[in-house]
Amino acid sequence: MAETRSALIVDDERDIRELLVMTLGRMGLRCDTAASVGEARSQLQRNRYDLCLTDMRLPDGSGIEIVSDISQKYPETPVAMITAFGNVEAAVEALKAGAFDFVAKPVDLNVLRDLVRHALDLQEARKADTDAVASRLYGQSPAMTSLRQTIAKVARSQAPVYIAGESGVGKELVARTIHAEGARASGPFVPVNCGAIPSELMESEFFGHKKGSFTGAHADKPGLFQSADGGTLFLDEVAELPLPMQVKLLRAIQEKSVRAVGANSENPVDVRILSATHKDLSKLVAEGRFRQDLYYRINVIELRVPPLRERLDDLPGLSAKILGRLAEAQGRPVPTLDDGAVEALREYPFPGNVRELENILERALALADGELLTAEDLHLPRREEDSRAGVDPRNLDPRDTATSALPSYIEEIERAAIQHALQENRYNKTRTAQALGITFRALRYKLKKLGID
Ligand SMILES: Nc1ncnc2c1ncn2[C@@H]1O[C@H](COP(=O)(O)OP(=O)(O)OP(=O)(O)O)[C@@H](O)[C@H]1O
Ligand SMILES: [Mg+2]
Known part of the structure; x- marks a missing residue:
């Protein structure tokens, strides 16, 4: 019994x-x-x-x-x-x-x-056994060990968690782990990129709509809250939410119920809210670009995912994990990094963090033929370019003082976009130009102007 x-x-x-x-x-x-x-x-x-x-x-x-x-x-x-x-x-x-x-x-x-x-x-x-997901969040460094312990603790709560960290550090993976280790694991995990929904569709995307509530609403449609009922709603890039939507979201979170567009009544929803952004949300609050009350509500528990350069000891193990996964997917023997390659990685600042490491290793795997990868195989951006190559356009903000001059801001974006496209197209200029939607000549001109070789 x-x-x-x-x-x-x-x-x-x-x-x-x-x-x-x-x-x-x-x-x-x-x-x-x-x-x-x-x-x-x-x-x-x-x-x-x-x-x-x-x-x-x-x-x-x-x-x-x-x-x-x-x-x-x-x-x-x-x-x-x-x-x-x-x-x-x-x-x-x-x-x-x-x-x-x-x-x-x-x-x-x-x-x-x-x-x-x-x-x-x-x-x-x-x-229950929750090793599966947790072990995917690799890291033996003190920073990662303590992060995993905190995750285990907050997973037991229903409190909203705000996950801060640079681009590509693993914020979404952390959110998935919190979900998978908690009481809602058998419910849905619904990630939503708040920056990707056009603002006029936002209310209907989040809360759903009734048939006929606006032109184009041909049938009732459930919103993200309803889809996440019994589970977790992950608000990714939460800093991108327009202010009017922030008010509506706060209300839904606070009252645990939502009203679909065109509906007469509220419906209770049972959703845990996790959110993340690579921006400094408290700074946005101070500047009046993010509502203090919503910030306060979603940021009950704050987790910071440390950048890769603060946990260099994880590099060899993490690289081996990633190489193992990539090689296995392609049915190839798993290559290893030689000492020089590990040293080169330790010196590289990784502005794009784990995602960038994945890209670098994927490229190295594609280009190298041996089973031992050297520093040359990694094709890391050269030292003097570091500060420039590292710019992720999503991290830039024209209102930031560091990039206050518009022309230099635009240049940084161009440079980052071109460098990224070059890497993606293995430095083939014709294909890079195509990918960027510009002519070969325009690319050559920009490379010269921006001093990229
Ligand atoms: N500790 C880790 N162990 C293994 N893989 C990881 C780890 N952290 C991140 N990754 C991998 O790195 C990639 C980027 O992670 P994720 O998408 O979670 O980052 P993010 O912080 O949400 O990035 P962005 O800011 O670009 O949204 C994913 O493929 C993820 O699986
Ligand atoms: Mg993400």
Whole structure:
């Protein structure tokens, strides 16, 4: 017989306690109750619970104290906070103190049931084998080891996580790992590139639309939130969200429900929000280009993925992993890097991080015939070009002071685009020109002007 699961319910209002006991009871949980922080503490000393639900305002203190107590002394027990409707601060505070989720008052029973289900799934997930994805996020350096530990911790929570890091460092891989190691692993993972959706379609993409709600809406269409129901929505390049959309998104996240374009009613959705950008979001907030309230809401937990040059010790192992994967896909023997090649990689600054390393190794594999790759096989951009070759146009911003002069900003973009196209086309100028959509002569002119040889 399966063990009966138990929950502790903390609220000073009797009606609410009864409602919660009844709802959880119908889900097969045995419930204890407490009406104050003191009572909750003594219950927690006597029993082990599979879940704790606590109100915020209690006669002898705050529910936050219970949350901190549990996350320090009984970390195996997921605790969720019941907050006043629309009280973003309380919800965020609870999540920061270690609550795995929150539910707004008046409690929507559907939302509550989803929350309970996730809390219980969580313990299953902890037992399940999650090596598969985690091992893909390779890295033995102290920075990566500690990142993986943090991921394991935040995966147990339902709190929004904001993933910061340069281009190509593995932000999406981190998001996928958080999803795969958490209670939502069996639900969908829906990545969305916020910079790629035209702003006029954004609301309908996110929230869906009803048939006939605008020209071209021939049928009902579910939005990304509905597609991610029960799982995770990954807002990639979140800095690109237009301001009006930020308001709507904040509302959906806060109220856990969405209204499709042309619909009369809201529908509850159960989605965990992860987000990422290679831009400095706090700086954008300071400049008024990203809403402070949304920033505050999605950035409850912040993870920073370190650039490759801060974890040079990972280079040999990571390169071997990547080479192994590439060679296997092509049915070739796995090549190794000689000492000179490893040394050359350690000296290279990797502005494009792991993605760039993948590209470099893929090219080396395609061009080299032996099974030992040398520094020459890597064709790393030369030293004096480093600072220029490393520019990723997506990292540039005309409003940045460092690139304030428009002509030099445009030049940097051109240079990065040309250098990238040259690499992609293995330095064949005819094909590079084609790829860039310019004539051979125009390319030759630009190469000269920009001093690229
Ligand atoms: N630690 C790692 N171990 C193995 N592969 C990795 C690691 N980090 C990144 N990668 C690989 O590098 C590539 C880039 O990773 P990912 O797309 O997650 O980066 P990103 O930070 O989202 O990039 P961008 O800023 O361009 O969106 C992917 O192919 C990913 O699998
Ligand atoms: Mg990405």
